[in-house]
Amino acid sequence: MRRRLLAAAAVIATVLAISAAPALAQEGNEVVAEPLTADAVQVALDNIWVLIAAVLVIFMQAGFALVEAGLTRAKSVANIMMKNLMDFCVGVLAFAAVGFAIAFGTGNDLFGTSGWFLDSAEFTKNYLAESTLSLPTFFIFQVAFAATAATIVSGAMAERTKFKSYFVYSFLITALVYPVVVHWTWGGGWLANLDTPYIDFAGSSIVHMVGGIAALVGAAYLGPRIGKYGPDGKPRAIPGHSIPFAIIGVFILFIGWFGFNPGSQLAADGVVPAVAVTTLIAGAAGGVAAMAAIWLKTGKPDVAMTGNGVLAGLVGITAGTAHVNNWGAVAIGAIAGGIVVAAVLFFDRVRIDDPVGAVSVHGVCGAFGALAVGLFATTDGSPLGADSVDGLFYGGGASQLATQAIGVVAIAAFVAVTMVIVFGGIKLVLGLRVPEEEELAGLDVAEHGAPGYGPDVLGGSGIGDFSLVGVPVPAGK
Structure with missing residues (x-):
């Protein structure tokens, strides 16, 4: 015990010594000491915290992959993992090359025109200009969000999409479509410059609704999976192959959201834990x-x-997580939970086959979350306090709700039109859907050359209306 106490005391002493030590600066050929100020410490803490938050958001990619894999069939699990992997890899490269410049570069109210390949230091009056973050820290945090918007679409298009076509989509949404929406809002564009500025603290609409609308267009272009609808036109359940995968994925996403929302404060201050609470309870x-x-x-x-x-609930609270009090967070989360059930059943009825519910979770609840700011935002008890606004339910009138509605409609319309063009072009040039025999057999071997599971797993019992290897079996058997 004594040795442990001595070791702990040594660690504390070392930390205190480092904190008290002067900083070093280069002046010509000499290294001179500078006093370590409170401001310098705050800058370091801000950057370290946002880097940690970025890592949590990147970890969400694993959650998305597991949720999608678990809620779909085993015969396409490798394809699903590959799509999620490439969403991140191609997303990083596309956003670094052009997406970040379009989102945050100087330009006009619609898009940025400088900062290509992260080369320019000229950026609009936005989160970067108003924060203590370095350009590398800010980029890593933002690229994690860009990859999230892209990967939402994977689940809605699962089990029937050509991989090369999906790869092209993933590049285009990260390089061009998502960055434009970011510029309108976080990048200081027209929605941020309205008389009553648009509010989306961490991306209910900017990230999640963008992905959800793109998912809706993609699923509509593809059409339903073989066997999803019976001869009577009624939807039939096609159960996923691993509920444990899906729920582990949900827990990973929940953990990642503590980087997504609190990290969007872009500073290590007292707002961070309060935002974590509204995120948790929603x-x-x-x-x-x-x-x-x-x-x-x-x-x-x-x-x-x-x-x-x-x-x-997490998607719903993301826009207003710093602007609502705890009771508002409970209400937003509960309403979103009810909405998603109704939305999933609705899209099933109108023949939008979305195997994981991505359109409902991210598209519908993302739109609701942005609108909810205009209803539940308050300066009394929210994480931002007096820096927040009062929504309709707190005596602030309808101006904020009107702005939120304008933003939601504009973003949804822009993404819908651009994704119709993107998926339409891909379908015309490359084709979008795999042949019927490949879909029945599963995409793993046809698209990637090897199954995601070995023959001992794939040779097992059937799931739903189709077996794991894609051989039709009688319904209900």
Whole structure:
């Protein structure tokens, strides 16, 4: 015990000594000491915290991959993992080359025109100009968000999309489509410059709705999976092959959201833990509300739908996480949890086959989250306090709600039109959907040369209306 106390005391003493030590600066050929100020310490803390938050957001890619893999069939699991891997890899390169400049470079109210390949230091009056973050820190945090917007689409297009076509889509949304929306808002563009500025603290609409709208267009172009609808036109369940994968993925995403939302403060200050609380309770409320809604609807507390309810609550709170109090967070999360159940059932009825519910979770609940700022934002008890605004429910009138509605409609329309062009062009040039025989057999071997699971797994029992290896079996067997 004594040795442990001595070791702890030594560590504390070392930290204090480092903190008190002067900083070193280069002047010509000489290295001179400079006093370490409180401001310098704050700058270091801000950058370290945002880098940690960026890593948490990057870790969300693993959560997305597991949720999508778990809620789809084993015969395409390698394809799903490959799409999520490439969303991140191609996303980093595309955003570094052109996306970051379009999003944050100097230009006009619609898009940036400087900073290509991270070479320029000229940026608009935005989060970077107003923060203590270095350009590398800010870029890493923002590129993690860009990859998130891209990977949302993977689940809605699962089990039937050509990989090369998906790869092209992933590059284009990260390089061109998503950055334009960012410039309108976080980059100091026209939505940020309205008389009542648009508010989306961490990306309910900027990230999640962008991905959700793109997912809707992609799923509509592809059409439903073979066997999703019976001869009577009614949707049939095609269960995923691993609920444990899906729920582990939900937990990973929940953890990652503590980088997503608190990290968006872009500083290490007292707002960070308060934002973490609103994030936490909204996600929990979303899970409980979705469980209750599906239980009332079907008589069973469906596990996958409950997991999507958690994600819906997190998506819903993301725009207003720093602008609402704790009770507002509970309300937003619970409403989003109910909305996602209704949305999933609705899209099933209108023949939008979305295997993981990405359109409902990210698109519908992302739009709701942005609108909710105009209703639930308050200067009383929110993480930002007096720096927040008062929404309709707190006596602030309808001006903020009107701005939020303008932003949601504008972003949704822009993404829908551009993605119709993107997916339409890809379908015309490369084709979008795999042949029927490949879809029935699974995409792993046809698209990537090897199955995601070995023959001992794939040779097992059937799942849903189709076996793991894609051989049709009678419904209900």
